[in-house]
Amino acid sequence: MPTTGNTVVATPRGLIAVIENNYQEDGSIKIPKALQPYMGGKTVIEPKK
Numbered sequence: 173m174p175t176t177g178n179t180v181v182a183t184p185r186g187l188i189a190v191i192e193n194n195y196q197e198d199g200s201i202k203i204p205k206a207l208q209p210y211m212g213g214k215t216v217i218e219p220k221k
Contacts, residue, residue: 190204190207196216198219199218199219200216200217200218200219201216201217202215202216203215203216203217
């Protein structure tokens with residue numbers, strides 16, 4: 173039986189929800205505490221200037 177990578181949550185939809193709910197006025201994205209360990213300890217993603 174083949175395995176698929178997106179059987180529980182559609183990855184793009186989940187990512188969009190995280191971005192929409194954590195988007196800041198300055199264009200940065202605040203990383204939720206639960207995801208910070210997977211982001212190398214980053215707390216914010218800054219936009220390129």
